[in-house]
Amino acid sequence: MGKHNSYDFLIVGLGFAGIVMAEQLAKAGKKVLAIEARGHFGGNSHDRFDESGILIHQYGPHIFHTNSQRVWEYLSQFTDWLPYEHRVLAQVAGRQITLPVNLNTLYQLFPAAQAQAYERKLTETVGLARSISIIELRGNSDADLRKLADDLYEKIYLNYSYKQWGLPPAELDPQVVGRVPIRVDRDDRYFRDAFQGRPNLGYTKMFERMLAHQNIEVVLNQDYKAMLSRLAYKKLVFTGPIDEYFNYKYGRLPYRSLRFEFSPLDREWYQGSAVINYPGNELFTRITEFKHLTGQQNPRTTILHEYPTGYIHGQNSPCYPIPKKENSKLYLKYKNEADKLKDVIFIGRLAEYRYYNMDEVVERALQASAKLIR
Template identity: 55%
Template structure:
């Protein structure tokens, strides 16, 4: 029988930050159990056979307005400042997204765009972000035309590919993540702090977990060994429905297939990510050298193909936030609240989409608020 103060299920951001804090601040003995063959969760990166650093589970750009979070992460890595830019392929040309005033200039004749820009600023104010469904409710005929254009050319087909359903079937929390920006800022994120770990996320996690109090067990389902361990608290970052053996049914997710291609050119596209809302069966292409700043005579790109999460081989990436699914999650949440020595935290455990910075902030707050 093994003894630990904390057993943590999952070695992604939630589990790793929790482990680092209790091991270093409290000198507690921690066991991390991870079913994959690596640490870092979906932020894991590695060098491919051509020596190009790639993000195995899609592009990850760290961005936050929380100085506390940026300072915390920066303890374990030097951060390369990087502002992510995304273009969308619309009507045969690349235009900036989220849709902003520069996008307006690219897609419309001068007389039209001047009129639309004036209406946007007069009705909403410069620098504001307007969710597409809010814009579609306008009574201004010019803005109604613009809203319909954006919805049909940039939003509708991309959302249908990504989620397998119509936009109005999704929770507003999802649709509000891609607003119209009434500005000329082409950055995809507007946060104060933005960057990518200079030597990669995996190296950052290795430094974070480099502590004699932290033991890591990979390639292991925690249920196979949990009864052989004595522990004070369990920190669970896995799927909450799996924790309860799916007693109320499985929570639905969207998954992704990834198609990596290495090309014998230095650069493939002008920015880190290009979205394809209306063409092809993939949603976007990411070129990693834009993100990492790596110099190499070849380049690796990634095409993302969304799909339904059907079986154990499909990774659950995005909770599908519809009322019936949230109601199902609440049944599991009510069960979880009966446990005094288990902390459920993270995207899978809370059936909630988290940015990397928000999950770090959540862990730091939990530890601080519980007086650990």
């Protein structure tokens, strides 16, 4: 620290939001100091090799997909991509079914004649190649489709939502329960985006290249507040939790957290797919086997069980904002304060209290940095 006496920008947090901001501002000739509380950059998208030499995603599986050509081309300056299309299975009633539910799933769950009848009804009512949310399907005027929806809801959605959020679905924003649609087609890919892939050398290598600019100085293992009095800068880009910035003056924004349990195994493969969801009574929600995601060849493998838990400040990390009306209201109080600060830019999933996919954060940061450079 201290290569430059003063900086044009101080960036707090080096996840996707902070890294894209740093890269763009530095390229435009601005001097940037970036401070990250953790011992690594990349935020929740960080990956690393574990003790068995397996490339793991430290904060759960991160699959890159986007419909934005601009985002894809931007990141492609820093990485090549290997083709990857994500497929997810769920362990239900002793067998593995395709997720999100599509016409194939019906034949995995029901006897052929019943599946055929459901297929006909879905095709007639919803339309081939269309999709419908479980909430909408449960309210359908057709009694058979309502029965199908109730069955799927019980088997796939109910307990999973409860485990994931710690709340019965009725208490959640219906948008969340219905986020994963039912698709009237046979395309088993989890994402349909135009651009999908895995960074050929992993996310961390890509981030390294993005940060390798003479105008960027990085400090790790450092909470920004402890350094503020020693720094001179013109503007602050804050990607940490917005309630923390304002010293929690309106109270804490609630989050759901995850406990990650990694298991290195002395065998080549554990399961047939990158991610298998468990919507039953198990305490974990899903098991990931990283080699399926990364394409790595190795005689050993590493798997990850994810256990959703409550978020306790200082003990674990805030993972998902809890989508309830009262939480959005609390966030708006902070946003109102944030809007008054002309020299502080709040950006990213923690600063905007919003679940963003990686590509959405990149897009947001490209827009925000362009505005600052102008």
